[in-house]
Amino acid sequence: MPSTDIPAAKGSQDVWLDAAFELLLESGVDSVRILSLAKRLKLSRTSFYWFFKDREALLEALIARWREKNTQGLVHQTEAYAENIVEAMLNVFDCWLDPNLFDSPLEFAMRSWALQSASVVSEIDAADATRIEALARMFQRYGYDPLAANVRGRTIYLTQIGYISMKTQEPLEVRMQRIPAYVEIFTGQPPGARELQRFHARHGYIAK
Numbered sequence: 001m002p003s004t005d006i007p008a009a010k011g012s013q014d015v016w017l018d019a020a021f022e023l024l025l026e027s028g029v030d031s032v033r034i035l036s037l038a039k040r041l042k043l044s045r046t047s048f049y050w051f052f053k054d055r056e057a058l059l060e061a062l063i064a065r066w067r068e069k070n071t072q073g074l075v076h077q078t079e080a081y082a083e084n085i086v087e088a089m090l091n092v093f094d095c096w097l098d099p100n101l102f103d104s105p106l107e108f109a110m111r112s113w114a115l116q117s118a119s120v121v122s123e124i125d126a127a128d129a130t131r132i133e134a135l136a137r138m139f140q141r142y143g144y145d146p147l148a149a150n151v152r153g154r155t156i157y158l159t160q161i162g163y164i165s166m167k168t169q170e171p172l173e174v175r176m177q178r179i180p181a182y183v184e185i186f187t188g189q190p191p192g193a194r195e196l197q198r199f200h201a202r203h204g205y206i207a208k
Contacts, residue, residue: 020032034058063120086192090191092138097175139153
């Protein structure tokens with residue numbers, strides 16, 4: 001594959017990868033085919049091979065991007081600065097409201113893909129373990145014993161995966177009304193008014 005002077009008519013690696021993501025989200029992994037992508041992008045099929053060896057290489061790139069966005073996005077939020085466990089929990093909740101931090105439709109698509117691919121099941125299992133461990137470490141930093149930290153981390157994570165798997169839709173106002181109760185259930189501590197105000201501001205929400 002040439003490393004320089006790639007003709008504009010051939011697109012770019014990101015252009016092909018973005019189109020593959022769109023197809024994955026719309027119709028599942030079986031729809032992610034080189035010919036389908038070429039038609040979607042109005043590019044020649046041979047252009048694909050400037051950027052990827054074959055379809056399997058493209059699918060591996062899809063997995064890598066999901067891993068980077070959703071797993072690393074969640075882990076980063078568990079490590080973000082917080083004065084207490086309530087603020088730390090709200091940092092994690094940012095993931096469920098900001099698709100730039102955690103892409104829920106992509107997560108659903110990946111888990112659907114895993115139903116027909118043992119290798120993707122392994123990727124999902126590894127991601128689940130990494131994410132739960134990150135949540136557990138977050139609780140341990142704020143003084144929770146390891147077992148309690150693990151159970152709380154698992155509860156938070158599995159609750160959200162349930163939301164995603166069931167494609168649960170909530171108006172922003174409803175979810176924001178529930179956030180304080182979720183925080184208290186998950187951490188054992190109620191959020192204060194200032195903590196909630198900062199959280200609301202990050203998501204452009206004005207409480208009524």
